[in-house]
Amino acid sequence: DAGITQSPRHKVTETGTPVTLRCHQTENHRYMYWYRQDPGHGLRLIHYSYGVKDTDKGEVSDGYSVSRSKTEDFLLTLESATSSQTSVYFCAISESGGxxxxxYFGPGTRLTVT
Amino acid sequence: AQSVTQPDIHITVSEGASLELRCNYSYGATPYLFWYVQSPGQGLQLLLKYFSGDTLVQGIKGFEAEFKRSQSSFNLRKPSVHWSDAAEYFCAVAVSKMRFGAGTRLTVKP
Structure with a gap:
């Protein structure tokens, strides 16, 4: 995992509570991504960022928001967690251009919503 | 619609046997193509990639993949599987955004 950390690595939370996951990189890469991984679906893109304060939606963005105030940090927030958001969340980074x-992926965060 | 298909959910091979994992895509243009591997409880590791040029690409851990435009395929191969290759393998395709297949789980028999 090339200079990418995710926190927390495991979290159990209750339905309706807000949750924030953090991705931190030391590679100074421009692009950062949040995916969720569910059995039978592979990885699906939630949101991504192409620079500080520049973000865009992926294919499964409903119920999620993101923020990027520094190059190295990309936050994923579940405003009001639901059981359908129980999943493993991966952060990824990439450079610009070609x-x-x-x-490149982080180690993942396993989130359980009860 | 754009899609990435890995037809085999689970494959079992004997150690030392050859391996081929299939990946097909449906895109209007030739996309960038990738294979990733995920060991249990771990993140994804890039095995190899195809952007352009030679259609047979070599990756890490002795893996290779061949891009066949006429078949819209990017199959992953290894001539002799090791027990440590047991993992889940994901094909990924990128045009404007990355899209992943559902994955193929590889079991290696001793």
């Missing part, structure tokens, strides 16, 4: 699609 390497933009070459993504």
């Amino acid at each position: 390497s933009r699609y070459e993504q």
Whole structure:
């Protein structure tokens, strides 16, 4: 895992509570991504960022928001967690230009919503 | 619709046997193509990538993949599987955004 950390690594929370997951990189890469991984679905893109304060939606963005105030940090927030958001969440990073699609992944955060 | 298909959910091979994992995609243009591997409880590790040029690409851990435009495929191969190759393998395709297949779980028999 090339200079990418995620916190927390495990979290159990109750339905209706807000949750924030953090991704931190030391590679100074421009792009950062949040994915969720569920059995039978592979990884699905939630949101991504192409620079500080620049973000865009992925294919499963409903119920999630993101923020990026510094190059190295990308936060994913579940405003009001639901059981359908129980999943493993992965952060990824990539450089700009021709390497933009070459993504490197963090270790993941396992989130359980009860 | 754009899609990435890994037809095999689970494959079992004997140690030392050859391996081929299939990946097909449906995109209007030729996308960038990737294979990732995920060991249990771990993140994804990039095995290899195809952007352009030679359609046979070499990756880490002795893996290779061949891009076949006419078949819209990017199959992953390894001539001799080791027990440590047991993991889940994901094909990924990128045009404007990355899209992943559902994954193939590989079991290696001793």
